[in-house]
Amino acid sequence: MMKQRRMVSFDQKTDEYLQQYMKEQHVRFPGDAIARICLEHQTLKEEKQEKQKQTSPVPPVKEIVEVISERINRLMETERLFLRNEWFCMEESMKRSMMEIFQQVEEKQAAKRSEIVTAFLEGYNK
Template identity: 85%
Template sequence: MKQRRVVSFDQKTDEYLQQYMKEQHVRFPGDAIARICLEHQILKEEKQKKQKKQKQVSTVPPVEEIVEVISQRINRLMETERLFLRNEWFCIEESMKRSMVQVFEQVEEKQAAKRGELVAAFLERYNK
């Protein structure tokens, strides 16, 4: 369905319309204006799509940022693991100290017992 309108143009616009009609082989000015409007709308939609695509692309952070974030996370993980290992090492060290103290105490007790036996044996022989 077409609408009838009365329009007025300045000289440049009228010349452009006449030139467009010749280039596109359009017979009526209304058809030429409709085509121009359609082309304009298509260009506008393409521009909006490009802008939308650029916005989508621009939301992806640059590689440097990604590398920095990953590096920070790795550093945090390494620090956590280092603290965990240090704590484990400390526990192992303390356990070894306790074990060695127990072994030394047992050795001392056995040596004391042997000394006591020697002294007792010596005294027995002395008394005889």
């Protein structure tokens, strides 16, 4: 590992912190202490980024409500179209049934009329 030589100046608080860190960690040189602090900082930063990647952000309640409302609206529209189509098919089926019934009634009435006319003519011919 190659080291770089630098001239660094600190304010009083930073220097005190560095001296305290060196005592706690049993580090002899300030450069080694700074390197270790930087390494710890980098590790914490990477852990924080990794943690953020793992935890998905929770969307706000307003956004959730909007998404659910939109899905419900789409579902209701689909159901409305389905019911409209069913209603149309039912109407058409009823029309066909009614037309068949009217046709049968007309055929029966025509048959009755022809029976009456035939009976009348037979009675008239005698």
